[in-house]
Amino acid sequence: MLTMEMLQDAQTALRGIARRTPLDPARGLGENVYIKAENLQLTGAFKLRGAYNKIRSLSPEEAARGVIACSAGNHAQGIAWSATKLGIKSIICMPAGAPISKVEATRGYGAEVVLVPGVYDDAAKEAERLTKEQGYTFAHPFNDPLVIAGQGTIGLEILEQLPDVEQIVVPIGGGGLISGIAFAVKHLKPSCRIIGVQAAKAASMYLSLHSGGPTELRSVATIADGIAVKKPGDLTFALCQQYVDEVVTVSEDEIASAILALMEGQKTVAEGAGATPVAACMFGKVDTTSKKTVCVVSGGNVDVTTLSRVITKGLSKSGRLVELTTKVADKPGSLLQMLQLVSQSGANILTINHAREDRNSEVGACIVSMVLETRNSDHVAAIQEALTAAGYPLLHNA
Known part of the structure; x- marks a missing residue:
């Protein structure tokens, strides 16, 4: 049984143990958006x-x-x-x-x-x-009242740091974090909306709430490994059902874009799970235009090799990295003419492959694949239009 006394007791016990993490404006994400940086917690996460x-x-x-x-x-x-x-x-x-x-x-x-x-x-x-x-x-990671009470101290801190907060966006895996935050906030400020976010490829709580009971997924596969849980707990499900206003999902590309946005805009590193609330705000899953919104960035323990792949995916999603494949005539000067067109567009060629004997090429033509560094999605569209207009058909994009 979870009580407010348990949360207050946990808050007292955690003084001098857990950091009181910062809550700062994130202007790059919107005028009303704030970041609760649990990625700066000891051990790198709220857990x-x-x-x-x-x-x-x-x-x-x-x-x-x-x-x-x-x-x-x-x-x-x-x-x-x-x-x-x-x-x-x-x-x-x-x-x-x-x-x-x-x-x-x-x-x-x-x-x-x-x-x-x-x-x-x-x-x-x-x-x-x-x-x-x-x-x-x-020691269960989420389906335990004492664990939930500990996580709920984040909700108490948010209300102390930003008393006029109007909605809080929280990642969901098994549900322990959002259960604690929602329980604390709804008891002290019932008007504040609590919104959960799950990776679309690991949306067990989302499915459970729509199904009316804890539901197990056959499999989960997401870069947000910290929330890759097949089935929520019965205790966390009940708390979410009672105190959480809405649960939304985000795609892998959206998560990657959010990680990149946090690195560039906030100068902070978030793991996939921690970036999901930011992804939800960035891609319109949560309306932040009129409500003071806190995104709980739950952790920053991301593997360096994973981070490299995520950055590439995030650049692609935001239109700053694109792979284009076209064909050129197999005769002197043809490749140079096409490359001059790309150069004039303002794109930077990172890699290029010129294949004369590709099985998809016609006799007298070569297949050219390029990875380009671009400014944004509009820039990518302009390059594609210019290539097509000049007689270089786009065979496929990535």
Whole structure:
């Protein structure tokens, strides 16, 4: 049973442990948009709050048995850090595909890591098995009142930092973060809208709320690995059903664009899950024109190799990187003429491939594929129009 007293108790316990993260305007995203930067939290994500609140509440007998948890990375780090600080052994089951940076960080905080093939839900099953077999104390990442109370302290902070906030946009995986925030905010300021955001390829809470009960997806696949959860908890579902006003979804390209926008506009790094509220605002899933809106950027633990791919995807989505394929006559000077046209358009050629023997080319023609650095989508359209008008047909775009 979750109560406001539990949230206030958690807030007191977290003083000197969790950072009071900044809440700043994000003018580049809109006049009414603010960022609650939980990516600047200790361990790089909000999960420390709920993890510490859970671990510090264990009985001596529970602590003595050691703690086990399942996580895609952020809860893992929160549990590992909290358990080590309190002198408790921790074992973390993580999906084998979790970012290497999160796996190594979890080990660095003192936990024993067990990598499990599959996604979060598979790691959860292995953690349950080990709990029964070894007698560990299980710390659920979201379906636990103490964990939810810890996450709810973010809601208390937002109301203290921006009392006139009118809507808060929050990522949803299993639902622990939004449950805590929504519970806190709706009790203290019922008029404030709470909007959840999920990756379209991992929209378990969205589907569950529309279905009327916790519903399990067959599979999830998203760059927002921190919210790649097949099924929400029964407790978090009930809280979302009662306190959350709306849940929307965002695409992979939209998430990538939001990560890029945060890097360029806010000078901050967000992981896929943390960027979903910003994606929802950027692409019109949430109306920010008339309401003071806080986007909870929940974490910043993104693998460098993943970040590189995400930046490329974000550049493509925003029209600043485009791949064009066309054909030119197979005779001297033809390629140069086409390249001069591209140069005159103001685009920068990053890579080019000229194939005389492509199976799709005609006799007397060559296939040319280019990756161009461009200004925006309008610039891309102008280049495409110029090429077509000059007799260079576009075979496919990427």
